[in-house]
């Protein structure tokens with residue numbers, strides 16, 4: 001997508017890196033293709049394929065169901081979403097009788113593989129991310145098959161209880177949830193470097209996330225207001241909004257209807273930028289843009 005600049009009564013810029021990343025696009029398109037090619041088979045996804053209610057409803061209308069638990073018995077195809085799953089969960093899906101189609105994003109797979117590699121080599125592994133996020137749960141589960149020295153942290157404070165264990169271990173490994181902010185990683189790296197004998201850092205923030213954050217920061221520096229569109233459940237969208245709040249006025253909305261809550265703010269801004277998370281569909285972004293143009 002091209003970055004779009006509109007010189008209306010207000011300067012409105014739509015970010016180039018706004019909306020579906022390639023991992024999400026691949027998952028949505030492949031799931032639709034699977035159902036189209038296998039109309040007679042049940043096709044389901046374990047967990048929401050992406051954090052967007054409209055897309056989930058669209059998938060349901062095509063016959064692609066979202067399941068939140070693995071049933072004892074199942075049939076047809078069960079899709080693993082871009083966040084990935086633990087080997088144990090994948091095995092359970094197979095045992096239930098499903099054919100598994102793994103749509104884990106290749107960038108997430110790389111983090112899982114790096115975490116396994118470091119765990120096998122007896123690094124004390126620190127996964128930088130949110131412990132309850134499905135991507136992190138799967139990375140941890142993969143690494144824990146090889147080592148019991150695996151922890152998750154999203155701040156230096158969370159590492160303090162492990163200080164002695166880390167100090168006494170011969171080396172520390174670091175991998176990062178793909179959608180994390182570099183601002184979260186940096187102090188953790190600094191702290192671990194100061195207490196470890198040897199540190200291996202794998203900056204696994206994905207290129208798509210890094211480019212989206214970099215462009216949005218540049219836009220924020222010349223904007224009075226940035227609008228971030230996307231689900232509040234989406235980690236990358238929430239992180240994007242958090243980063244921009246440190247630079248300029250930022251509002252995080254799920255859809256164009258929510259803009260009405262910020263009418264005064266929008267009307268008083270002259271330079272407005274719009275960006276969106278990796279799970280935000282194009283039509284949501286377009287609706288936000290249209291509505292802003294009319295303020």
Ligand code: SF4
Pocket residue numbers: 021022023024082105106107108178179206207208209236278
């Ligand atoms: S945000 Fe990055 S890692 Fe996550 S699905 Fe998109 S491309 Fe893959």
